[in-house]
Amino acid sequence: METKNVMIVGVGGQGSLLASKLLGRLLLDEGLDVKVSEVHGMSQRGGSVVTYVRYGDKVYSPVIDKGEADYIVSFELLEAARWMEYLKPGGQIVTNIQQIDPMPVITGAQQYPEDLVEKMKAAGVKVDAIDCLELARQAGSAKAVNIVLMGRLSHYFDMPEDSWYKAMEAIVPAKFLEMNKKAFGLGKDA
Amino acid sequence: MKELMLGNKAFARGLYEAGCCFVSSYPGTPSTEVTEEAAKYDEIYCEWAPNEKVAMEAVFGASLAGKRAFCGMKHVGLNVAADPLYTMSYTGVNGGVVICVADDPGMHSSQNEQDSRHHAIASKVPMLEPSDSAEALEYAKLAFKLSEDYDTPVIMKMCTRVAHSQSVVETSERVVPADKPYEKNIPKYVMMPGNAIRRHPFVEERTEKLREWSETSGINRVEMGGTDMGIITSSTSYQYVKEVFGDKVSVLKLGMVNPLPVKLIKDFAAKVAELYVVEELDPIIEDHVKALGIKVSGKDKLTLLGEFSQNMIREAFGEEAKKGTKLEDQIPMRPPVMCAGCPHRGLFYTLNKNKCTVMGDIGCYTLGAVAPLSAIDMTLCMGASISAIHGYNKAGGEENASKTVAVIGDSTFMHSGMTGLANVAYNQSDSTIIILDNSITGMTGHQQNPTTGYNIKGDPAGKIDLEALCRAMGFNRVRVVDPYDLKACDQAVKEELAAKEPSVIISRRPCALLKYVKHKAPLSVNADKCVGCKSCMKIGCPAVSIKNGKAAIDNTLCVGCGVCSQLCPVGAFEEGEA
Numbered sequence: 001m002e003t004k005n006v007m008i009v010g011v012g013g014q015g016s017l018l019a020s021k022l023l024g025r026l027l028l029d030e031g032l033d034v035k036v037s038e039v040h041g042m043s044q045r046g047g048s049v050v051t052y053v054r055y056g057d058k059v060y061s062p063v064i065d066k067g068e069a070d071y072i073v074s075f076e077l078l079e080a081a082r083w084m085e086y087l088k089p090g091g092q093i094v095t096n097i098q099q100i101d102p103m104p105v106i107t108g109a110q111q112y113p114e115d116l117v118e119k120m121k122a123a124g125v126k127v128d129a130i131d132c133l134e135l136a137r138q139a140g141s142a143k144a145v146n147i148v149l150m151g152r153l154s155h156y157f158d159m160p161e162d163s164w165y166k167a168m169e170a171i172v173p174a175k176f177l178e179m180n181k182k183a184f185g186l187g188k189d190a
Numbered sequence: 191m192k193e194l195m196l197g198n199k200a201f202a203r204g205l206y207e208a209g210c211c212f213v214s215s216y217p218g219t220p221s222t223e224v225t226e227e228a229a230k231y232d233e234i235y236c237e238w239a240p241n242e243k244v245a246m247e248a249v250f251g252a253s254l255a256g257k258r259a260f261c262g263m264k265h266v267g268l269n270v271a272a273d274p275l276y277t278m279s280y281t282g283v284n285g286g287v288v289i290c291v292a293d294d295p296g297m298h299s300s301q302n303e304q305d306s307r308h309h310a311i312a313s314k315v316p317m318l319e320p321s322d323s324a325e326a327l328e329y330a331k332l333a334f335k336l337s338e339d340y341d342t343p344v345i346m347k348m349c350t351r352v353a354h355s356q357s358v359v360e361t362s363e364r365v366v367p368a369d370k371p372y373e374k375n376i377p378k379y380v381m382m383p384g385n386a387i388r389r390h391p392f393v394e395e396r397t398e399k400l401r402e403w404s405e406t407s408g409i410n411r412v413e414m415g416g417t418d419m420g421i422i423t424s425s426t427s428y429q430y431v432k433e434v435f436g437d438k439v440s441v442l443k444l445g446m447v448n449p450l451p452v453k454l455i456k457d458f459a460a461k462v463a464e465l466y467v468v469e470e471l472d473p474i475i476e477d478h479v480k481a482l483g484i485k486v487s488g489k490d491k492l493t494l495l496g497e498f499s500q501n502m503i504r505e506a507f508g509e510e511a512k513k514g515t516k517l518e519d520q521i522p523m524r525p526p527v528m529c530a531g532c533p534h535r536g537l538f539y540t541l542n543k544n545k546c547t548v549m550g551d552i553g554c555y556t557l558g559a560v561a562p563l564s565a566i567d568m569t570l571c572m573g574a575s576i577s578a579i580h581g582y583n584k585a586g587g588e589e590n591a592s593k594t595v596a597v598i599g600d601s602t603f604m605h606s607g608m609t610g611l612a613n614v615a616y617n618q619s620d621s622t623i624i625i626l627d628n629s630i631t632g633m634t635g636h637q638q639n640p641t642t643g644y645n646i647k648g649d650p651a652g653k654i655d656l657e658a659l660c661r662a663m664g665f666n667r668v669r670v671v672d673p674y675d676l677k678a679c680d681q682a683v684k685e686e687l688a689a690k691e692p693s694v695i696i697s698r699r700p701c702a703l704l705k706y707v708k709h710k711a712p713l714s715v716n717a718d719k720c721v722g723c724k725s726c727m728k729i730g731c732p733a734v735s736i737k738n739g740k741a742a743i744d745n746t747l748c749v750g751c752g753v754c755s756q757l758c759p760v761g762a763f764e765e766g767e768a
Contacts, residue, residue, distance in 0.1 A: 034358065037355035045528065046529060061432075061500050062426065069514075079524070081521055086514055087515070101735050102523065108727075120517065
């Protein structure tokens with residue numbers, strides 16, 4: 001199969017690591033070649049962070065460039081808008097509607113743009129925006145936003161739910177498994 | 191078994207499988223995880239050394255003792271360790287020595303983007319360069335073999351995209367080679383002039399032998415495709431080239447970037463119509479090819495700056511770059527910031543308020559330079575804050591000394607701050623040095639250091655007492671403040687700046703992200719009391735903002751540190767959520 005590209009974007013500290021781990025595991029179990037790339041260090045301190053997940057028969061580059069992403073999964077609305085340019089024509093954005101003000105907005109130097117979901121849609125991009133924080137809390141933990149997002153992404157993936165659960169069992173500690181499965185389901189059916 | 195593995199973890203797996211017994215490193219992005227992952231194997235002794243030079247010298251000692259040994263560092267760390275490296279090139283090794291140096295093109299987490307290949311060339315030490323996790327594992331094992339076969343340390347050069355990308359690897363069992371008992375060998379290991387003169391020809395011969403090996407060993411491989419274009423490349427650049435061109439062009443993929451092959455390159459050049467080099471940062475392969483008298487193109491098409499990507503390769507070679515859709519709105523930048531509850535914040539607020547000139551250093555606290563704190567005037571390299579304040583105050587006299595401080599983290603102080611402090615104590619400048627003791631190496635993701643009392647495995651270890659150390663060096667004025675206490679910070683800074691002798695302030699509170707740190711409940715704002723004066727906005731806390739003219743707290747971020755409430759003139763911040 002041709003290489004597919006998923007970008008996971010958000011704000012440093014939001015927990016994208018578990019999401020990319022789950023996705024990587026799932027795709028490897030499907031027998032595909034997989035590359036997952038991220039940047040550690042300074043940018044993690046509340047900065048804009050991105051993880052690239054690429055899969056197919058043979059994957060070369062570890063990164064995704066502008067106009068190449070099949071999916072952008074975003075933990076935060078402004079980050080979805082920031083990285084939108086990386087989506088390929090016809091690609092899909094799956095985003096949490098949570099807004100976290102960046103420092104230039106906090107200091108008043110810049111404004112947080114309004115109506116981002118509508119603007120992205122008006123630009124011709126497919127956007128699926130859901131309140132992941134609320135769903136994560138319903139599942140039992142605000143930290144499960146990452147799994148809610150993965151649940152929502154699974155809605156667009158042609159892969160049986162069992163494969164996702166199998167991957168989840170491999171990477172999530174047993175005591176959190178039920179809560180995460182619930183979060184996944186809430187995201188999927190949102 | 192097939193696994194998806196981070197490049198750095200695969201490197202560590204290679205160390206394990208090669209029978210490596212001793213690891214000493216200093217953390218530095220993007221190299222840190224090699225050592226952290228190696229420390230998970232009980233069979234390998236691992237430690238964090240105070241700095242890269244100490245680590246490499248410890249590794250030399252372990253090699254003398256007959257064990258396979260490793261040290262890891264980032265590109266700028268190799269500058270610190272250059273001294274032992276350049277002469278270890280002459281002594282060679284007993285047990286194999288492998289050194290990881292991880293470059294950071296694009297400077298995701300670094301103060302420069304130097305190209306470490308220059309160090310390999312200058313020190314005449316072989317350098318391997320993997321392009322993915324599987325090669326990181328394979329080359330780590332090969333590097334030990336080369337080290338022992340050719341009597342040399344071997345450098346493995348990683349870069350951010352290889353170090354911090356996961357790709358598929360297959361693991362195998364650990365094989366420990368027989369120990370090589372230490373044998374006294376003064377002409378080989380004692381590098382005084384008479385002996386070093388005799389070792390230098392050995393180094394030059396070794397390089398030629400390694401070049402011979404590189405011609406035919408398969409570490410550099412030709413992938414023939416279309417012959418209109420031939421591209422010589424290595425590391426992650428190889429991946430971008432293959433991504434864009436697949437088999438449409440022929441590729442000479444280099445796994446060893448020092449020494450570079452000659453015959454292989456000449457043969458490859460003869461098979462293709464046009465020859466190109468695709469390499470990040472400096473034109474090292476390109477200059478080598480040009481020196482062979484071969485027509486080649488590279489940096490005339492591609493930049494010396496930053497990282498490459500597939501679109502950059504597309505555009506450089508006349509193909510259309512992929513494009514997406516952009517919003518018309520200005521998207522505000524989201525630069526990294528000090529975390530909510532970061533103990534550095536209160537201290538930097540104090541320095542800003544007192545209009546101090548601040549000599550900075552390397553760590554999370556470099557973010558103290560960002561608005562609105564804007565408190566740092568200089569950041570150069572590890573340890574430079576203390577050395578530089580001494581020069582600044584000696585050269586500028588009382589005028590400078592009365593308003594200048596140096597700030598340095600606990601780990602950076604151990605790394606290379608102590609020698610600068612010795613200079614202040616010895617040559618007596620009226621300098622005020624602030625050690626930001628957050629009880630961990632923060633920026634690289636929480637590594638222990640000699641002041642924390644724990645070792646790399648989290649077990650109790652020796653603990654250096656900072657106060658006692660400073661006093662022993664001759665400082666009479668050593669005091670400790672809690673950076674959450676703004677009044678105490680202000681008093682300490684004012685008094686030590688006024689003192690006519692060198693002084694040390696230890697600003698002590700553990701990093702807010704440490705698991706053992708217990709936080710208070712998020713604060714809340716009493717909107718009836720808040721007058722919207724924005725005093726609380728002077729600290730640049732990501733948890734505090736102004737909404738509809740009043741202060742607001744993001745309760746998913748706030749850890750209740752209370753620094754903002756100390757700035758509020760009307761007591762609008764209240765404990766506990768609203």
